[in-house]
Amino acid sequence: MKPFSQVEGRAYPFGRKNVDTDVIIPAEFLKTISREGLGAGAFKVVRAEEGNVFDDPDYAGAPILIAGDNFGCGSSREHAAWALDDMGVRVVIAPSFSDIFSSNAFKNGILAVELPQAAIDRLMEVAATDPITVDLENQVVTTPFQDRFEFPIDPFRKSCLLAGLDEIGLTLESDDAIGVYEHKLAADKPWLAPRTA
Amino acid sequence: MTEPRTLYEKIWDAHVVERRDDGTCIVFIDRHLVHEVTSPQAFEGLRAAGRTVRRPDLTLAVPDHNLPTTARRDAAGNRVPIADPMSAKQLEALEANAPAFGIRYIDDAAPEQGIVHVVGPEQGFTLPGCTLVCGDSHTAAHGALGALAFGIGTSEVEHVLATQTLLLKQSKTMEIRIEGALGFGVSPKDVVLAIIGRIGAAGGTGHVIEYTGSTIRDMSIEGRLTVSNMSIEAGARAGLIAPDAKTLAYIKGRPMAPSGPDWDAAMQWWRSLPTDDGARYDTHVTLDAGDIAPNVTWGTSPEDVVPITGSVPDPDSFEDESKRAAAAKSLDYMGLTPGQRMEDVAVDTIFIGSCTNSRIEDLRAAAEVAKGRRIADGIKQALVVPGSGLVKLQAEREGLDRVFIEAGFEWREPGCSMCLGMNPDKVPPGQRCASTSNRNFVGRQGPGARTHLVSPAMAAAAAVTGKLTDIREMMG
């Protein structure tokens, strides 16, 4: 996982509520064998709309997405996080997220920032013209106009994101303990390994 | 003296590698089943991070979800090309990834091939007391043999491949006790539908279920697999049944199961697994087997269950506001009207298959009904899809294939098929299917498909009459 410290850049002022995983990435893109390339299908329905933010050259490649309440609701598909990652989005800012989406986002190194609606409204304004800065270390979102919005985050997730440590990397820090367990298992339950023909 | 423990607690305790302060544990995984749909990104992740599969010996790969159920090899033994290029790619990816990472692989045309949850028990890969995972939510099925088995997402698949462990918190426990003898025509599928109807699709959330009572004890292993399989439809990640003499008899001699002195050692541990007297569960539910009738679903959630003698409920009859709205929406999707008798509902399609009901006993039950009868004129398609190549061979030895074909059914190659319609087997939009699968969600069997979940005998009866039918009347 890429370490996450600070992201500065333009933000898609998307702002919609209840953006479900079908909106983020429609089911037709699920039959893939790769995590990559899903950005092409991201927000397909929205992109069919005239003047949508995702096709506006002003925001091309923006690393931040601003949305409304309950972002990422619907199915558990991890493809939603993969699609955002593939688009280059590293932070989603919204008043609330579905549990599964925040967990999937975290597993893929995407930061989900929860801010009250008033802060979202202000950031939507700024995003139309100027960049936004998200600082994970200090848990704060700032703008060139001296706006400052502090956000909460689970300390465990924060340290993983800062260190760029994915869950697998983290578990592998207990490699020795797993090895000891396997040793004992082989001694106590030698029958456990499936027979080979 | 140690505290009395439940079956779940014993398996859990035996698998904790490390416990963190917040209660999260690194839990060792004894068995990992891999199929073509939820694994490609996990293997890709391993490659990107330069990681290997820690225990390929505890991993078994088999394609099932999107394989066509028509012939897979031509007369010359060459693969019949898969029409959908994405499905073909997923199969090719698994075929390449398994050997590349040293994982045992069952080929798409091998007699051992089948639905992961049929293959695991059949091969003796699934054992009591083991932790078993797979990137598919119906992994709960393996709980029928006393394994702690549950479905996982793709990131977790990668986590297990790389570390042979998962990060988990201990679940709450729920005992579902069913006592008494099942009536004529009432099958294990009806039992589990009754349970889901009773506790609801979220009733088991946060819990691991243990099924107990004389009804479960008297049930065959195949019947128990049907019950445990649908635990997830009641919201529970896993559904266990204590191993007993039947379980051991079922496992003994299977290709991957322990043998010789290993068998005796394994048996000792398995015998220590059943829940101790005095152990406590967080939640209890009891059902009387005598109250259970052959069941059917009317809506788009597996909790929408009524006895076949019942009728479509009036959405206004539900107390819960959100359930009222959901029921109205379901009826609209299903094309049903409140008060309509279930026995008057005509069907177009019949699907006998899926990891819930595709084992030999299921096929025998359906064949008994189909024998000497014909499917009704209104039926547009009736599929029988065995759960594995071995089930198919056994059925053919018993002549069941002839029974089905003579009655007008199609006899297919094993796989998930119309359970989720990832392959060409789909229920066309607006058509109605009596299905032995496990999910009646909107669009599950194909866009616009209308699903009624039933037992194998009930599916065969619906094929014969062209409408949902009370098996007790037809066979009684």
Ligand code: SF4
């Ligand atoms: S038969 Fe259906 S539920 Fe079972 S593994 Fe296949 S897709 Fe999943």
